[in-house]
């Protein structure tokens with residue numbers, strides 16, 4: 176049994192929250208550069224250039240790349256041979272979010288009651304925490320900062336098994352089309368297929384964590400991802416929705432077994448401010 | 457596509473009439489920030505027949521909720537938020553004298569009709585280019601609803617703030633025309 180002090184978790188979460196919002200990962204900037212070269216729309220090209228300059232400025236000046244620094248979504252892989260001492264695990268994570276968002280001058284965007292008073296919690300907590308117990312004695316923590324512009328364009332649908340792959344593709348394309356410029360294209364399209372209602376939504380978010388320069392290990396789904404990316408970029412939506420060839424940078428699919436009578440599909444859209452970082456304790 | 461046009465705020469009808477959807481604009485002058493919660497309060501004031509916290513005639517509202525500024529900064533990161541959430545309030549503000557809006561994303565039919573009715577204009581700024589955009593903001597004063605924090609109304613002075621005419625005074629909409637031009641059927 177390995178002992179980990181809860182304050183270590185707090186520190187890591189704090190650092191990841193801040194770093195996430197300032198430094199855009201290289202796999203994202205590389206994809207944007209790749210698409211900028213192919214962009215036919217002069218306005219679209221200029222917007223992609225602005226996004227790249229912005230990412231550079233954010234790093235140089237230590238400022239958040241986007242004003243919507245998001246709600247903190249935290250994925251934890253907790254080794255079963257770890258014992259967390261001194262504090263409650265979830266409290267330690269939330270304390271890290273609180274410190275990160277406060278000390279890092281990040282925007283606090285969480286309200287307490289979703290409907291009635293919508294009062295700001297003032298420290299961006301609570302975070303949304305997904306925990307997996309895995310073998311080993313390590314803790315792997317990924318913090319994703321998820322803005323609402325793209326999150327609000329996400330959707331889940333319980334298809335009929337008879338709808339098959341065409342039904343799946345149509346739903347994804349339709350979701351992207353209806354979103355237009357609102358999720359700040361270029362986007363990354365996270366797709367969950369299978370599981371059940373709530374598992375499928377979770378898969379669609381987790382699918383976004385795959386680095387953009389990797390491929391789906393299942394060749395059937397790899398083909399579907401490529402086809403969907405091409406068809407999405409034929410929609411013409413373009414950077415920030417003003418027309419162009421670059422609507423999505425990637426489509427990433429995660430699947431799971433499901434009930435004989437079900438075919439759940441969830442689409443989680445992610446804007447170009449694609450912020451997630453991982454550390455291991 | 458035309459070269460960048462220099463535009464002065466508050467807006468003049470004759471300047472608005474020269475702009476077409478797709479034009480690149482460099483905006484200069486004083487504008488106001490407001491998003492969801494501030495809009496709700498502004499509309500309530502109009503409904504109660506009370507004065508607004510600033511004279512809205514010919515003004516531009518920028519839909520933004522910045523990050524907190526660090527010591528020494530005029531403003532934190534400050535890119536546009538999704539305009540569609542303001543659609544239910546916008547026609548009322550346009551009818552009350554508002555001339556322009558800056559945000560991101562398409563607008564409703566009702567908003568486009570109100571833009572045409574009032575000869576006003578909607579600009580798109582690059583969502584997520586929030587450090588770049590903040591650099592054009594040179595002065596800032598919170599003028600109302602301080603309690604709303606990031607959602608308070610700020611009077612800001614901008615220099616060469618880059619945006620694009622998304623919906624012009626004739627109601628021509630780049631969110632429709634742009635994608636139509638580039639879609640492959």
Ligand code: SF4
Pocket residue numbers: 241242243244321322323324325357358359446447448535536537583584585
């Ligand atoms: S959708 Fe993304 S890039 Fe656009 S404003 Fe929201 S967080 Fe920023």
